[in-house]
Amino acid sequence: MSNNPTYSRSQYFAVGVTFSMLLATSLLRASEIDFVRDIAPILQNRCWDCHGKDEQESGLRLDLRIRMLRGGDSGLSTVVPGEPEKSYLIEVINHVDEDMAMPPDEDKLPAEEIELLTQWVKQGANWPGQMDVLVEEESDHWSFQPVSRPQVPRRKVAKDQTNLDAVADSSVKIREVMNNPIDEFLLETLAQHDLSFSQPAGPRSLIRRASIVLTGIAPTPEESADFVDAYAIDSEQAYAALVDRLIASQHFGERWAQHWLDVIRWAETNGSEANLYRKNAWIYRDYVVRAFNEDKPYNQFVSEQIAGDSLGAGEATGFLVAGPHVPAATVGREPTAIRQARADRMDEIIQTVGASMMGVTMGCARCHNHKFDPITITDYYSMTGVFQDVEFGARFPEFATEHPRRQRGDALWKEIAQQRRVLREIGDWEEDWGAYREMHFKPITTKAIRVRFKMENLGLDELEVFGTANPNENLAHMRRGTKVTGFPQEGVDGRNPIGRVNDGEFGTMAWRAKSTKDSDDPSWVRFDFERPESISRLRMSSNREYFYDTDYLDKKPYLPRYEYSLDVLKDDGTWQSWLGTWHVNTQLDKQHPERKTALSEIQSAIETLAEEGPQPSFVGRFVQPEMTYVLHRGSPENPRDEVIPAGPAIFDGDLNLASTDSGAKRRAQFAKWISSPQNPLTARVMVNRLWHHVFGTGIVPTTSDFGKAGALPSHPKLLDWLAAEFVEPSVVFRSSAFAMCEGDMSEGDIVEETGSLQPWSVKHVIRLLVMSNAFRQSSTPTTEGVTKDASSALLWRFPPKRVEAEVIRDSILQASGSLDHTIGGRSYRIHNEKKVYAQWEVVSNHGPETYRRMLYQERMRRVDDQMFTAFDFPDCGQVRARRPVSTTPLQALNLMNSDFVMEQSQLIASRAKKESDDDLRLSIGRCFELLLMRQPEPDELEACKDLAQQTSLALVCRALMNTNEFAFLP
Structure with a gap:
């Protein structure tokens, strides 16, 4: 050599x-x-x-x-x-x-x-006359400038039109009562085009529009009728009460969580060739639902998703690993392929953060400086340095003490500890934790141990040793200076070296050995500690990564029952046998009947813990961060200058970090920077996203690109006012009156029962939008409006739009009375169990077990669900800040002939008959109410009667599902 x-x-x-x-x-x-x-x-x-x-x-x-x-x-x-x-x-x-x-x-x-x-x-590159010029990134682009609250164009409301005495008791000083500021900005722009708002929408249209926008579910006929009655008495009060009820609904969080999940490409498979399932990834989805329902301040929402492991919200970091990735088993063992895959995974994180929170196409700077925006390749790799400790995979989420799973887990651990005390008095025992087996034995202090195996085929991705001083510290880990040797040193065929048993990495990269069971030269592992250690447990696994990360494979990860003996090194240099594999000891069970009972109790608690307590979930795992380098032309094979973790320089992204700082500190600093009111993008991007989902198009149509290649805002002053209002709210709601407030408001101050002045409140901004006259106007086109603004970008009318796939499906279930309103939990299954490299197949996409909201359907990448994919349901491979809206024959075919529609139309028809005493005319009217929230016109009734008599009432239901009235937001 x-x-x-x-x-x-x-x-x-x-x-x-x-x-x-x-x-x-x-x-x-x-x-x-x-x-x-x-x-x-x-x-x-x-x-x-x-x-x-x-x-x-x-x-x-x-x-x-x-x-x-x-x-x-x-x-x-x-x-x-x-x-x-x-x-x-x-x-x-x-x-x-x-x-x-x-x-x-x-x-x-x-x-x-x-x-x-x-x-x-x-x-020194001396250049006379140019030595004092400094390098500074600068841009005059509108979205990169600080947010400054513009003055609201005001048309004062007469005092006799407001209820000033209703807010007189408030501790907030009311400066002026006015129209909704949103309307004032819009009307100012409309006036410049000789346009104004359209007539108000009717109450039936209004409740359907508000219900779908806010909760994603159409109202029931009863809710619609009640609202129409209340609207006739006091339209303003009725509408304000409706908005408050919908925003307070638990379904609000489900609706807005779906929008967020679209942007970050969240799914429950990794999208690679194997497209493996991500076990318990739904934990993150439920976190997002709760966050919107609780109106978690957006700056906190952002921070937790970046650094939730430090903030008692460990499940929130599922955000960082929401995008697709190629697992290690698919990457293989070629070092260049491993490095490239790691770089690709980091890019997925940068894309997710850039698109969702920053509204900047950061990925464009991976290989060269951004072509349009002042984002350099150095900025890109500095930002990857922030997330160097993040790896795609599973871990136990860190929960705050008040989290229900944390509390349930603590109770179960007490039960386990109680039974362990019983066993400790008797002798050694083994516990099966699914991902690994754990052997408990009498504590012994030693400087080295040797584990001799009595197995023909051995695979160990990790062999951990724990002691009494710090029960959760792996004493065998290489980072503690523990040395590992063994036989065979290089593993099977020299490809599976012994060093893998204590590198802290779980998965397919394991140490593998072969020998005959009675061999004179069996496989063994030796650990030499840096100092004598007191040990009391061994933990072994063959592929812990598969157990934690994936599921629904027809061949589960194999966890063998290891056969081995443990020797400890004595002070005189000789070995002492300390443990033999006698975990199934019938003789000991006979002598101590309580042993078998205690083991059974522990195993039962372990199974319950895996379901009800903190459980390994695909929310990312953490590794030791490495130095970060600029990769020339994006290639990991061409590292250049080292960079420190930071945000983009154009946004003052210096985080005061060093390359030696921990991953947790890096992400915490980045979270503080990105959620700061001084960041020019964070608030702008989010309020624009909220506007997009309320009105169908953002003030900036390119909702995830606020750079020079993105679209310009249609109402720039309104966007900045909303961003400022988001961070520092000043508007108080009181029915139709909007009051501007003086003085500083402390976080949590509540003003009246209908308004909150909590900073960064998503619900506050959404309430502002849907309470506007712009939202409440008719969608009927006018000749003048279409001529001057065909796209309705100026909002002279409410722009009609087709509802999303989820709304169609959930509203059908609501009409049939089948919808399960349970919030959160595991996704319902529609797919098969598969071999590792096979494809997922839809087994059944209908039936009682699937009657939950579509948000809870298994979300698999690269899989057609055989119905709602036709309605532009996203594949989750690409960022979907706004979904495309297509019109294809497959949509009509699915809404007429799919198994789901055939089943639900029968249920709706049966419900209508039952609730109408089997009277055909009344049953048809009930079908209209259940699906369209209204009674049929006389000609509609006659046509449907003829169709029902010739075929069935179920076919009438299918016809109604295919109407634009059902599929479009009025």
């Missing part, structure tokens, strides 16, 4: 540059370099035609020193003063990489010119 050291390409280049500079000392002295005499002519003759004032190929300009320091699209500094080995200019003129050689081909600079440039850089 050669003893010659190996070098990376960058190291070879550095050596080469150093060597060339040494040679040049005989030809050229550094003191002789003069920019005007020696350097300017080279740049002018060789570079400025393509990289000068008039043209900058690849975004690179070489006629200004400041632009040299910043670099071009590659993101690498063209010149690093004093360090030619780090200067991209010196690399490209030396033709180190022929693909990036400059000048290209045979136009390479003469050696003497290369040497002049190299010496100039080494000397």
Whole structure:
């Protein structure tokens, strides 16, 4: 074997540059370099035609020193003063990489010119007249500017039209009672186009619109009738009460959680070739539902999803691993493939954070500086540095003490501890935790242990050792300095080395050994601790990752019953046998009947704990963060300069972090930065997203791209007012009156029963939107409006839109009386169990076990659910900040002939008959009420009567489901 050291390409280049500079000392002295005499002519003759004032190929300009320091699209500094080995200019003129050689081909600079440039850089890249210019990222783009609350255009309301005395008892000083500020902004813009709002919508349209927008479920006929009656008496009071009831509904959180899950591409499979199921990923979905229902302040919502493990909301970090990924088993063992897969997983995290919280296409800067926005490749990799400790996988979520799962888990652990005390008096025992087996034995202090196996086929992804001082600390982990040796050292065929048993990594990368059962040379593992340790437990697993991360495979991860003996090293250097595999000891059970009972109690508690307490969930796992480097052209094989964890420089993203800081600290600092009121994007992006889901199109139509490539806002002042109101609310609700408040409001101050001044309140902003006259106006088109604003972007009418797949399905279930309103829990299953590399197949997408809201349906990537995929239900492979709306024949076919519709139409018809005493006319009317919230017109009634007599009432129901009235928001 050669003893010659190996070098990376960058190291070879550095050596080469150093060597060339040494040679040049005989030809050229550094003191002789003069920019005007020696350097300017080279740049002018060789570079400025393509990289000068008039043209900058690849975004690179070489006629200004400041632009040299910043670099071009590659993101690498063209010149690093004093360090030619780090200067991209010196690399490209030396033709180190022929693909990036400059000048290209045979136009390479003469050696003497290369040497002049190299010496100039080494000397400090002195450029007279340009030495004091600083490199600063700046942009005048509207969304990158601080949020400033604009003045509301006001049309004052007469005092006799308001109920001022109703708010007189409030501790808040009322400055002025006015119209909804949203209406004022919109009317100001409409007036500039000689337009105004349309007539108010009717009460039936209004309750259906509000119910679907706020909860995703159409109202019942009874709710609709009650609202119509109340509306006739006092329309303002009736509508305000309706909005309050819907926002307080537990279904509100389900509706708005679905919108958030679309943006972050959340699904329950990883989307790779194997497309494996993500076990208990639904824990995160339920967190999002609760957050919206509880009106968790948005800045807290954001922070918990970035750093929930430090904030008592560990399930929230499912956000970070919501996107697709390729699991280790699919990646294989080639080091370059492993590095590339890791880089791809980091990119998925950056895409999720960028699209959902920042509204910036951060992924565009992975290989080069962003083409449109002032986001550099350095910014991109600095941001990956924030999340270097995040890995796609499962862990036990960290819960606050008041969390129900934490409390249930604590109670079950007490039961387990009680039974362990019984067993400890008797002897050794084994527990089966599904993912691993754990052997308990009498404590012993030793500096080394040896585990000898009596098995023909052995696989260990991890062998852990625990003691008495810190029961949760793995004493065998390599990071503690524990040394591991064993036989066979390199595993089976030299591909499964012994080092894998204490590297802290679970999964397919295991130590594997083979031997005959009675072999004289059995497999063994030895751990040498840095100091004597008191030990009392061994924990072994063969593929813990599969058990924690995935499920619904027809062949479950195999957990063998390990056969082994444990030896401990004595002070005199000899081995003492301490434990043999006698966990199934019938003789001991006979002597101590309580042993068998205690073991049974423990195993029962373990099973209950896995279901009701904290459980391994696919919300990400944490690893030791490594140094972060800029990857040239996005390749992990071309690492360049080290970067520290930070946000983008254009947004003052310095987090005061170092590369030695823990992953938890990095994410906590980033969470604090991104959720700050001073961040120009966070509030703007979220209020625009809320507007999009209320009105169908955002004020900024490109809801996840607020950069230069995104669309401009239709109402920029209104957007900034909403963003400011989101962070620091000032509007008090009182029926139709809106009051602006003076003075500082402390968090949690409640004003009247209908309004809250809690900062960052999502419900507050949504209430503002749906209480506006803009939301309550008719959707009927007018000739003047269509002529001047065909897309209704100015909101001269409420823009009609087709409802989402979930609304169609849930409203059908509601009509039949089948909808299960249970909130949260495991997803209902519609797919098969499969082999690892097989595809998921829909087994049954209808039936009583599926009668929950569609939010709770198993969400598999790359799988057609055989009905609602046709209605643009997202695949979750790409960010869906706004769903496409298509019209295809498959939609009508599904709403006419699918098993689900056939089943539900029969149930709706049966319900209608039962509730109408089997009178056909009344039954038809009831079908209209259940599906369309109204009675049929006379001609409709006659047509449906003929159809029902010729076929069935169920077919009438199917016809109603296919109407635009059912599928569109009025």
